[in-house]
Amino acid sequence: MSEQRDAVVEIQGGAFGYGGAPVLTGVTFAVQPGEAVALIGPNGAGKSTLLAGILGLAQHRAERFRVPTGKGEIGTLSQSSAIDAAFPVTLEQVVAMGRTPRLGLRWPGSGDRAVVADALAAVGLTEHRRTRFGDLSGGQRQRGLLARALASEPRLLLLDEPFNGLDQPSRDALIETIRTLKARGVALLITTHDLELARAVCDRTLLVNQRQIAFDDTDCVLTLEQVEAAFASHVMEIDGHTLATTEHHAAEFPEHRHPFGDDQLGEPAGERDEAR
Amino acid sequence: MTAALLGQAQLVGHAQLVDPFTPFAAPFLGRPLLLLLALAVAAGTVGVLVHLRRLEFSTDGLTHAVFPGLAIGAALGGTAGLLPGAIGAALAAAVVLALISRRGQPRDTAVAIVLTTFFSFGVVLVSLSRGSGGSISDFFFGRLLTITWGDLGVALTLIAIAVALIVVTARQQLFAAFDAAGARRAGLPVLALEVVGTVAIALVVVAASASVGTLLALAVVIVPAAAARALTRSLPTAIALSIAFGAVTGWMGLWLVVQLAQSGVDAAPGATVALTMIAGYLVALGVGALRGRRAAGTAAIAVDGGAAR
Amino acid sequence: MGLDFTALDFFQLAMLEVVLAGALAGVVGVLVVLRERAFFTMSLTHATFPGAVAAAILGVSIPLGAAIAAVALIGVAVGIGRIRSQGPAVASGVMLTAGFALGAFLQSVTPLAIDVESFLVGQVLAVTGSDIALTALVLTAALAVWALAGRHLIFSSVDEAGYRRAGLAPWLPETLALAVIAGTVVAIMPVVGAILGVALIVAPAAAARLLVRDWRWMLVLAPAIGVASGVLGLWASRWLDVAAGGAIALVAAAAYGLAWLVGSLRARPAGAARVASAEQRDPAAHATIEKRHP
Incomplete structure (x- = not known):
């Protein structure tokens, strides 16, 4: 396919981790210019590890691994807002x-x-x-x-839970910005718990839970069966947004922060085995 | 504020019928003044970085870490060995301090241990070698009024290198100071920036401790930037104010030394200049608090006006 | 005091003081390390300087002068620390500079010859009976504070916001901690001096923190390391004929280095076991994982 050739991100059979056993395995997906891909999975699924791996802050091995490596070619927006307001x-x-x-x-x-x-x-x-x-x-x-x-x-933007804790006007403005960026040909990879927003702005969805579960057009991936299989729990609706909840009840804590790479470190190896 | 201080100083000067400028034409006062002005420039660059990154304790650590270097340098090469020794120790301490900031141990504790270890090493060295009796006092309180053209040249060179290091990396330093995690994700070499920043602080500390003592080095790096932050919330203004504050308080402090000397009081020049800076800082805090209260007042009025409309 | 100090020679007096000061520094050091107050302690040692000089000029008790100056400068520093644009680090920095400069200024304008070096590095061999009594008194007070308010001190150190939410006033343990730290600084300054006093306070407690997880064990281990550093340092200074304050501080720093080594050695076998078990379960993980930037 010609579009495969100019993909901004192209990963085949990728595994990501921090030196020990991989946190996330079997990852095969691509992001084209002007395309937004939603990255969905429960807490501890390895989403942040994947983003860190693309940035070169976590380790990876893969059959094929193509990401932008030039200075400033990847832009990031994370939830960690440990920023001094008086600065x-x-x-x-x-x-x-x-x-x-x-x-x-x-x-x-x-x-x-x-x-x-x-x-x-x-x-x-x-x-x-x-x-x-x-x-x-x-x-x-x-x-x-x-x-x-x-x-x-950037050629590629990594957005980690960009909609968390946003009021409605900011949420609308952010969706509008994402559409503008797509029109300009920027590739986006967006992690979110909000399935409605994924449907609204993302062309394709990558569903993960310690391994890749699905990668396809958003509407094909986000079926109830697939999401329930990934989350081992149920899907609920809050304020008109369909949210996938986990045992950790992530959706109840919009302030819950997980800066890239921090939340996967202490995970016991046994849990990963069960998923495999 | 600086203008007010200036006017005040001139008022006092005229009241005592003492010209605040002529004494500095004499070389023994012109040299210290030149050095204090150069240190003011360092205050606006290195000092502002120290303030933004909250490196006050690391700076204090560096001032003490220079000490064993001076002792080793003096033991190996006499007076000529002082400066290389100081630079070597300061650079070693700078790298250690930059590296430990990445480890798990709380930074505060780690800096304290590095600082006291370096310093006690120096104390033991001095007690082993004897002979260099007054060196500890000299090292802490300096000899502002007796520096030579040679001392001054070395100090100005070191300060120029330090300022250049900060100016060249200013944008990245700002990013890393504001949001270190974000800077790392954006691909900036955060550790290298930390090392460059700490080395710049170390160079200023060496420049000052070889001539005017660590006390003044610490005062110059910490106080002007803190005073400027009390007066403004804008970064470019803070840089300009730090330089102006350092220059004006340095000049006033030196002038005070001359006045005290003329009235028969032999005050330590480094301490007098540092105290002048502290006094200026307290004035800046007061002015800042007053302005803050007035700003809060106008905001309240604006809200009232809005409600009336 | 039932002890007859006059019966002891200067070295035995010094040894007694060093044992008491090491224990005191260890007990209070736990507070300093857990509350991350090392910079504050450092600047406090300098804040006592002008008070000590002024007391020497006026001919009154030097520890009293040092304590008064410390309280005055703590007041200023707490005020500065509350200003949003300044913060605690600036407050400590200003307190340190101000104390240092004021002390040096006072010292330079007086005809009295005051030994600045003994302020900085101490004179443990010139210790007097009243110094020892003061150290013992502060040690008793510090132990009483830990016994009565230990739980509050720990709770507010670990989670100040939680402490406030629990309906307790965080300023109370804060004030208590500041008072105990200030008392310790004033008491042990004659022994090891300002800067090396910080070493004796911080290093044993930091070493204990690396070795044990329970704060109550820290309270046992830190004074033990402090006493050991003091005794070993004093002996070393006698044998090798080096400055006593420097030797004591270096032994304390070496104890910290040793604790760090032991801590990292102890952590390694556990980490290695974890990797090995992961490799057993997942042979694929054995394959080398390369970095994006080599």
């Missing part, structure tokens, strides 16, 4: 930080400033560019950090 930076300065991987030690030129302005516009926060970052609302900060990821002009 003296404006939103614009935060977004400009995202440009540093591309800049190296070079000073930014007018082109770089245009990219930063463009990233701010893409998340709809241009009028707040001189606001101190700590003075923004939670949803605005999340969008600001997305703009920071965009400022490196």
Whole structure:
């Protein structure tokens, strides 16, 4: 297939882990430019490990492993918001930080400033560019950090639970931004518990639980049987959003954080065996 | 604020009929002034980084870590060995401090152990070699008024290198200080940045401790940036204010030393300058608190106005 | 005090003081390490400096002057720490610089010859009976605080927000901790001096933390390491003819290094066993896992 040739991410028979037994195995999927792929699975399924593996922060082995490796080619948005609200930076300065991987030690030129302005516009926060970052609302900060990821002009964006804890306007604005990015040809990989949102913006879905369960068009993957098989639990509806819950009741804790790679480390090897 | 301080200083000067500028034409005062101005530039770059990354304790650790280097340098090469020894010890400590910040042990405890180990090593070395009696005092309190052109040249070179290291990596340093995890995911070399930042602090510490003492090194790196943060929430303004604060308080402190000397009080120059900086810091805190209260007042008025509309 | 200090020679006096100071530093060090107050302790040692100099000028009790200066500067530092743009690290840094500068300034403007070096590195061999009595007194007070309020101190150290939610006032254990730390600094400063005093407080407790998991065992182990460091350091300083304060601090640091080594050796076999069992269950995991960036 010709589209396989220019895939941004292409992984065949991949396994991901942190040195010991792999956390996630049997991963085969591809993300095309302009395509959004939802990454769905219960807590501890290995989603964050997969994202960390793509970033080179976790180890992998695979028959075929193609990800962007250039400086700034992958943008990330994570849930970890261990950011000091009193830090003296404006939103614009935060977004400009995202440009540093591309800049190296070079000073930014007018082109770089245009990219930063463009990233701010893409998340709809241009009028707040001189606001101190700590003075923004939670949803605005999340969008600001997305703009920071965009400022490196990534070919691939990794969004880890981007909708968690967002109010409705920020949620709508984020969906709108994701659509804009897809139209520009950016590839996206989005982890989420919110199946409705996956259906709304993601073309394809990768369902995992310590191994890959399915990868296909979102509507084919997100059948009740498949999701129940992956979550070993049930699916419920909250505020009009279909949410997959787990034994950990992740959906009840929208603040629940798992920065890339942190939540898989302490997992006992025995649990992984049961799944296999 | 700086303008107010300046005016105040001139007022006092005129009241005593003492010109605040002419004394500095004499080389023995011109050299320290030049050094203090250079340290003010370091305060606006290295000092602001220390403040943003909360490296105050690491900085204190570096000032003490220089000590065994001085002892070894003095034992091996006499006076000529002091500077290489200090630079070697400071760089070693900088790398150790940058590395342990990544380990599990709480940073606070780890810095304390590195600091005290380096220092007690120096104390034992000095007690073994004897002879260098006044060196501990010199090391801590410096000899601001007796520095030579040679000392000054070395200090200015080291400060210039430190400032250059920070200016060149400024953007990445800011990113790593703001969100280290995000910077790592974006592919920035966070550990290398940490090492570069700590080495820059170490160079400033060496430059100062070889001439004006560790006390002043610590004051210059910590106090101006903290004062600037009390006055502004904007980063570029904070950098400019730190430099201005360091320059003005340094100049005022030196002028105070001259005044005290003329009235027969032989005050330690390094300590006097450091105390002037502390006094300026307390003034800045007061001004910042007043402005904060006024800002809160106007915000309340704005809300009231909005409700009336 | 039933002990007749005059019957002891200077080395025996020093040994007695070092044993008491090591125990005190260990007991209080647990508090410093668990609450992450090492920088605060460091700056406190410098904050006592101007008080000690002023007391020497006025001819009053030096520990009293040191304690008064410490309380005054703690007050300023707590105030600065509450300001959002400043924070506790800046507060400690300013307290340290201010104390140091003020002490040096006072010392330079007085005709009295005050030995700055003994402030920094201590003079354990010149210890007096009243120094020993003060150390014993503070040690008793610290033990009483642990016995009466230990659970509160631990709870508020581990989870201050939880402590507040439980309806308890976090300022109470905080004040208690600050008072005990300040008392310790004032009491052991004559022995090992300002900077090396921090070594004796932090290193044994940090070593104990690496070796045991229960804080109650830390309270046993840390003073034991502190006493051992003091005794060994003092003997070493006599045999090798080096500075006593430096030798004591280096022994304490070596104890920490040893604890770190033991801790990492103990962790390794467990980790290796885990990897081995994982490999048995999953032969595929044996295959080398390569990194994206070689």
